[in-house]
Amino acid sequence: MTAQNKKAEDDYYCVSLPPSEWRHIDRWLGDNVSLTSVVLTELNKIQKTYEKGKRSAVRIGIASIDTMIGGLHPGELLYVGSAEERYNFAVGLNIIHAAGMEGNKKVLVFNAGRGQYSYARSLISLCTGIEESSLQNAQSLTGEELEQVETVFAALQLSNISIISTPNISVEEICNKMKALRVQDYPDFILIDNLSFLTMQEPCTNRSEELQKITEKLWSIAKDSRIPIVLTGSLSKRRMEMEGYRPTAADLPEERMLKFLDKIVTVHGNGKCKDRLYITVIKNPDGTYGYRKIKYDPASNRLIELLIQGQNKSSYKSN
Structure with a gap:
């Protein structure tokens, strides 16, 4: 040997x-x-x-992430962290759009931090490229823009996307809703946006303990149901101003969360380039680490893949 x-x-x-x-x-x-x-x-x-014998990868729809982590396998908990909440929200929206609408995946979303109408407007803005402020003041829309909105609305009605909007929802409520699902109704994966707004019914001595227990419960229910979960959440801001800043596991909001997260992807911006984000893999049992740049439109929250030399969609392989 x-x-x-x-x-x-x-x-x-x-x-x-x-x-x-x-x-x-x-x-x-x-x-x-x-x-x-x-x-x-x-x-x-x-x-x-x-x-190894049972796992088959599910693509979440963002090519940069899917290529690096090899997709999500049944029962895996993926943490998407950023020091700026708007980047987490943008990633969540793009996952819903790419997987739920373009990929026709069955996606269940727990929206814990935003009102349901705000979430809907943001999704329409991403799909149409129309700024949210224009959607709020609909009188300023052109006839062509209104037609775009109606087309997106029709596509959303035909999609397999379900969004549960409950501000500050408890992790126990999420687990109970997952347990109530029939096997034939299981989604391809679940997106929870955002850890910062999740709570626990069980008493905790402080927020650090609460974050650890929330993560542990989500990890446990993912393993029991074998439904992969994407959880967005915060990262520490203490090193953001450093030159060459790139997040590490030390930037998690609670160190004890690390053992309950199967895969960790971070998202951070570049002060000089407002339209670029860095997607970095910092934990991945499947072996691929590193980072990729992606184009970001702050007005619509749309993420646009940059050309990856030597790679295309066919480079993605599921186990």
């Missing part, structure tokens, strides 16, 4: 378990019993083999 193959095997059998849980098992099996490690490593192998 080569050194490279040996390392791959070691990684495959690697078990990450807190010391407290090891001690709990050893208390029953005895400190010197090797069965502890044997059982746990074998369980780890079985779980990974099972997952």
